[in-house]
Amino acid sequence: MKYLTRTIWLLSLVSLFTDLASEMLYPVMPLYLKSIGFSVVLIGILEGVAEATAGLSKGYFGQWSDRIGRRLPFVQWGYGLSALSKPMMAVLQLPWWVFLARTTDRLGKGLRTGARDALLSDETTPAFKGRVFGFHRAMDTLGAVLGPTVALFWLAARPTDYHNLFLLAFLPGVAAIFITLLVRERSRAPSGKPIQPFWASFSYWRRAPISYRRVASALLLFALFNSSDAFLLLLAKQRGLSDATVIGLYIFYNLVYAAAAFPAGHLSDRLGPRRTLATGLVLFALVYAGATLAKDPLFFGFLFGLYGLYGAASEGVSKAWLSNLCASTDTGAALGTYAGLSSLAALGASTLAGFIWFWGGPALTFALSGGIALLVALYLGLAQTEHSKA
Template identity: 35%
Template structure:
């Protein structure tokens, strides 16, 4: 019993030591995710049922949307390094996403929805790398894993609150997709207000090396082998982690009523939110790569469950495992990027990381959609399991090269 009490006290102490700026950025992400997930939890089914699209079309739309965000991140991240400022670019990205949200209920065709998703993801791309670099700038090195884990947990609370609201509003509005999309506009603008008025940037961050062209070959070479190993493994890992839209389609194909389809993302994100912060705290005390390997094991188990189980119980278990693997991996990958890069190149590092993984997600979503439409859902998830095992091999190589815990740059 005393061991459990000491663990609880340690968790409380870590919680209290996390800077207020991390909390503020977490609530900014929370509100935007509520808005986005209210829309995204319904959008795949709306495209297929409401507008007559195919699963391949869903895969292409999701892949293009996320790849657009990732490509934009490299430029916004580099610009934040060049300017030595993060907040203004993050605020621009959140504002663009907020002002795009009304397009979703107004869109009359698939083309309009593709355009809305594209612009919305441009906003995500503009804010993503500067925000992550800002978290790394604000958080103390000894609390970096906990800080990224907390931000990830708060972000994910929004990710399951959004689908819950979508379920309730679908019942209230008698399956009226557009009415739910209109309600989703409100938290997006709350998020925009929070980033403007509740987040403060620390003093201009300049390392010992002045960065003039962050994307030059000379600057990129300074990121080092530890960073590029993390990027390479993350790219293979992303091929296994295709869009969660296919979890939604898997549940719907298994007989889940239309009104309850968003519950899939609710279940996944509850598991994600409950695990991300504790794993982040744990990663500040033990080997991070070991935790990532455990996360890949969870993804393999999730893929196998979703491939072979067709009942709702099996789909639910697979969805929980999928959420747990997200909690074990997403914050840790961001922490490893922050660990491996100098302060003056953090924006560029997060942007390049997002570019590579975004292109991998585009490929993964298109492959998943093609496998789903061509030979069936089972092979979509079996392919994901195969890529997971390949990524695990890469992580084992990283650990052998003793780059699992690269030395932390001085902040």
Template identity: 60%
Template sequence: MKAITRTIWILSLVSLLTDTASEMLYPVMPLYLKSIGFSIVLIGVLEGVAEAVAGLSKGYFGKLSDHSGRRMPFVQWGYFLSAISKPMMAIFITPVWIFFARTIDRLGKGLRTGARDAILSDEATSATKGKVFGFHRSMDTLGAVIGPLLALIYLQFHPEQYKNLFIIALVPGLLAVGCALLLKDKNRRLKEAPGRVSFFSFFHYWKYSPAPYKKLVAGLLVFTLFNSSDVFLLLKARQSGMTDAGVIKVYIFYNLVYALSAFPIGSLADKLGLKRTFLFGLFLFSVVYAGVGFSSRPYLFYALFFLYGIYAAATEGVSKAWISNITDKKDTATAIGTYSGFQSICAMLASSLTGWIWFQFGAGAAFLAASVVTIFVIIYIGLYISKTNPELQQESA
């Protein structure tokens, strides 16, 4: 545990508290929105706009963080905006206000993501990045276990009183902000000529980024285009006969597996190689999606969601560790922010694409398509990238 510094501990605790607040609301968000008059279409538009804001802002603020040489203000303000957005959604219930509050929440995520991941990278060495990012993902995802459990307990005693949950979620959110304030920038790097960073300036990073980065991110984005929202997995589980409570329980089970395995898998990735670990995770994704597409028995979903938790642990933190190892240290926030930005946009498109395939050809076709495309991505990353860019494999192995 020597690789886990005080800064990493605090950042991970901040993420745990913030995810507790967010995931406390995740299972009830659609129910709450419908209870105040939102249609399914309006909910979809709301989430689409929110993801677009998060996606574009991740790249911009990542670039701004690298350009300014500062990290902590982006992290602290990002968590603050996310904290105050929760009770804002319960104060007024007009569509315009709900859109504003939800956008503030996603803007906070975009503000902090690149800078936070750059701090994690700076706190690690190339030989410990899998462990560091894995530990952070474990703590972050533990919040995704605690949050829904708290929501279930609350709703057990106060059925359908969704609004109060948004007020309660302010507590862990503010605790997260308080912990974030304990951190200060180390070795602040001042620029001689700060200049101006435009909102879309992070797109320019793609032009001068290293070739290994471009090739890796291109493969990851193709995968993301078919990696739709987990809502579709939960919907398929519901259609297979699970009760509403059962769906929430299997979602909590998935997050628990993810939380418990992210740190040990990240540590293992440092020894076996980031690329090998990541490809193993993609293989599990392909197996899970093929299984979900053809499964009709509720009990099978616990086995599939167990594998899905292992997949998430082997890819989410590992991909960021890999990217940070193949890019210049001064561009870490920009590189991760740019990837996260494009990833958010592709994820938004993925849900639309999956919904269309599901509507036209059925759920089995939607999940099978994602499984097949993932196999091609595995072949691309496993063979093509290492063959044409040996330096990429050297950096990641």
């Protein structure tokens, strides 16, 4: 597969190791937070603030990488911060320190995301972007399979030993940093556009093509009601499933996601991202409708499998689509702006979900998210945009 260049392989390996580190902690994070006194509402606020930190920085650093014509420094420093955040969680259990550690991790994500996605886009052509982003998502999600698996075996041998698990997660993060040193980016001309102030990180939106804004707006509406995956894990735990079963479900979800991401990208290149994304959102709605009824592990396993198919048909496909709706000199700003606004939407989504869960229960939380997903799927299924394949 000639379109998978050395740079694409290396960046995908970096994402694999980084996600291995992050996902060793993600499925146990809500369990750990509950064990140190965090309420469901506070967990929602923590996740929202963390994602907002990433959101406020993605657009800024993305357009900065366009301006100077370089992507790699942002990638290297971004992955470095995320690696540093892992052992931080093992130092203190105070709420303000937990917030600082999560914020450091998300700042690293904000620093690297726009530049990394632009680097992937720069390495290929519009005809292969679905497959390239799908391959990257597959490798990234393979790390999300390996990470929880390590956590599962660790906690089976050493129950509730979260402290040393945070230290262990530092090792694959360090491996990711070293791999970034092997990446070589192609020289490119700076965009020539002035770097906007941090508070104007999303200024690209005003000059973006209308086709970009239509697609991004629909996806952002969905993101505003798409709460953190932690709530699905909390629901499974609330329905009586053991910690090991909850982690096992998360591993299965990521395994399906990793296996389906590249085929979904290939399908997007052939049939068009519009149909692929709409199908993914319908799957999301089915999962959230079923989650309100699920009680036994087998039904939860079926739902998490569908959830993996939704992930494969959405994240990489949306990036590939949006990167084809902007000028090549604006790729970092375009993808960074969308990723940033998505993270800000996650602030509202996770915080809102926490309060709705507290006051109205999980059924209302999931019903609202599923309903919005269906509306956006209907829009994407019917709307026509420039440069989108029917």
